[in-house]
Amino acid sequence: MGITLFNTLTQKKEHFLPQEDEVIRFYVCGPTVYDLIHIGNARVFVLFDALRRFLEWMGFRVVFVQNFTDVDDKILKRAQEEGKHPQEIAEYYIEQYWIDAGRLKVKKASFHPRATEHVPEIIALIRRLEEKGFTYAVEGDILFDVSRFPEYGKLSRKNLAELEEGARVEVRYKKRNPADFVLWKQAKPGEPFWESPWGKGRPGWHIECSAMAMKYLGETLDIHAGGVDLIFPHHENEIAQSEAASGRPFARFFLHNGYININQEKMSKSLGNILTVRSLCDTYPPEALRIALFSTHYRNPINIDPQLLDSAKNYTERIKNLLRALSFIERKIEEHPQRVGRDEGEEEGEIMKFKGLFIQALEDDFNTPQALAAFSEFVRYANIYLLPARGRWARQVLQAMREFLSMVEDILGIIPEGSWQEEEEAILHLVEERERARRVKDWSKADALREEVKKRGYLLEDTPLGTRWYRAEEEG
Numbered sequence: 071m072g073i074t075l076f077n078t079l080t081q082k083k084e085h086f087l088p089q090e091d092e093v094i095r096f097y098v099c100g101p102t103v104y105d106l107i108h109i110g111n112a113r114v115f116v117l118f119d120a121l122r123r124f125l126e127w128m129g130f131r132v133v134f135v136q137n138f139t140d141v142d143d144k145i146l147k148r149a150q151e152e153g154k155h156p157q158e159i160a161e162y163y164i165e166q167y168w169i170d171a172g173r174l175k176v177k178k179a180s181f182h183p184r185a186t187e188h189v190p191e192i193i194a195l196i197r198r199l200e201e202k203g204f205t206y207a208v209e210g211d212i213l214f215d216v217s218r219f220p221e222y223g224k225l226s227r228k229n230l231a232e233l234e235e236g237a238r239v240e241v242r243y244k245k246r247n248p249a250d251f252v253l254w255k256q257a258k259p260g261e262p263f264w265e266s267p268w269g270k271g272r273p274g275w276h277i278e279c280s281a282m283a284m285k286y287l288g289e290t291l292d293i294h295a296g297g298v299d300l301i302f303p304h305h306e307n308e309i310a311q312s313e314a315a316s317g318r319p320f321a322r323f324f325l326h327n328g329y330i331n332i333n334q335e336k337m338s339k340s341l342g343n344i345l346t347v348r349s350l351c352d353t354y355p356p357e358a359l360r361i362a363l364f365s366t367h368y369r370n371p372i373n374i375d376p377q378l379l380d381s382a383k384n385y386t387e388r389i390k391n392l393l394r395a396l397s398f399i400e401r402k403i404e405e406h407p408q409r410v411g412r413d414e415g416e417e418e419g420e421i422m423k424f425k426g427l428f429i430q431a432l433e434d435d436f437n438t439p440q441a442l443a444a445f446s447e448f449v450r451y452a453n454i455y456l457l458p459a460r461g462r463w464a465r466q467v468l469q470a471m472r473e474f475l476s477m478v479e480d481i482l483g484i485i486p487e488g489s490w491q492e493e494e495e496a497i498l499h500l501v502e503e504r505e506r507a508r509r510v511k512d513w514s515k516a517d518a519l520r521e522e523v524k525k526r527g528y529l530l531e532d533t534p535l536g537t538r539w540y541r542a543e544e545e546g
């Protein structure tokens with residue numbers, strides 16, 4: 071029992087409890103704001119949003135921090151291309167992030183710090199490293215000397231000798247060790263800069279995460295998460311500089327989600343197959359995109375293709391069907407109290423069983439595909455229970471179904487809502503009008519209403535309890 075998570079630091083599934091009762095300090099590396107977010111970014115944000123929701127559902131208070139990298143070479147390049155100020159680019163793409171993340175039902179973090187608003191903290195952290203002798207200057211830049219941190223490589227399991235032999239990355243100048251990285255970059259003409267003890271410059275990418283994480287969460291985080299591509303060098307460097315400064319472990323758990331492929335190919339600008347959240351949201355409901363991302367275990371690579379997205383969309387249609395059937399029965403037992411039965415077949419117990427399997431799956435290294443499977447079984451079971459032929463329904467069973475649905479929404483955010491509900495109400499209105507017409511034997515009006523419903527893509531089924539409706543394509 072209890073929660074286990076796979077910790078990249080130990081390469082093991084470990085029992086997870088926060089260092090302080092009830093409070094979880096959780097940091098996720100956020101986007102570099104120079105473009106619209108794509109499905110690969112979305113995988114990180116949606117997954118850890120759901121893990122955070124799950125931990126909250128389990129009763130923890132989660133302090134959740136996700137940063138914006140708003141000063142970076144990519145932003146400067148974009149600004150130059152568009153003839154804009156880098157800050158304008160960053161502001162614009164932060165706005166776009168809110169739109170896309172909102173559409174994906176990603177909850178806002180407790181804090182969304184921006185690098186440019188934390189330069190004093192970043193400078194203070196570099197000063198601490200400097201005082202302890204972990205830094206050196208080359209041509210105006212301040213670098214971290216990895217050879218001074220013996221545990222360097224403990225996350226990615228690389229050793230310095232290996233890195234020495236490896237390809238020389240960016241030979242801008244002579245580093246002491248190839249893995250040494252920039253903490254503070256000297257400003258080039260025309261670049262944004264801040265005053266610092268080392269002259270005009272700007273922070274390196276790695277140091278901003280350490281400074282912001284420690285500011286909002288303290289020196290030791292419970293969970294630090296991001297994509298697998300961040301293990302090296304980003305997270306390795308965050309560990310080195312944070313632990314060198316504080317003398318304490320930087321994060322107890324490092325979680326990493328797997329790569330994303332598009333139609334079995336790596337997603338890249340050069341292949342021209344970048345799938346933005348913006349374009350996906352125009353074709354698929356957000357719940358379907360979340361389901362698609364949850365359909366593979368977070369540590370495994372995921373292949374996004376139309377088949378996966380369509381099957382995720384079907385999954386949402388099945389949920390809608392259940393919601394329709396449930397509302398139908400709930401309405402009908404209010405209209406016909408003689409239809410209220412007792413829970414004689416222990417159906418409530420069955421629903422609790424599905425709920426238990428759902429939670430168990432998530433407790434086991436956040437196994438979302440297994441949780442989706444348990445929920446799917448529940449949907450199948452509930453649909454049978456809600457068939458009009460049954461005749462009687464127990465209120466407590468319907469209530470248990472509602473509670474399970476709302477729990478699944480709280481944690482995974484996959485229950486269809488929004489415009490769909492308005493559409494449903496409009497259909498209900500037409501169906502009720504048709505029922506009235508039928509009662510007074512106004513057949514031509516009833517037929518006209520049936521046609522109207524059909525035009526909106528729904529088919530009607532008259533049952534002894536009244537009229538139910540379906541999406542036309544689900545009938546076959």
Ligand SMILES: [Zn+2]
Pocket residue numbers: 098099100279304
């Ligand atoms: Zn980071």
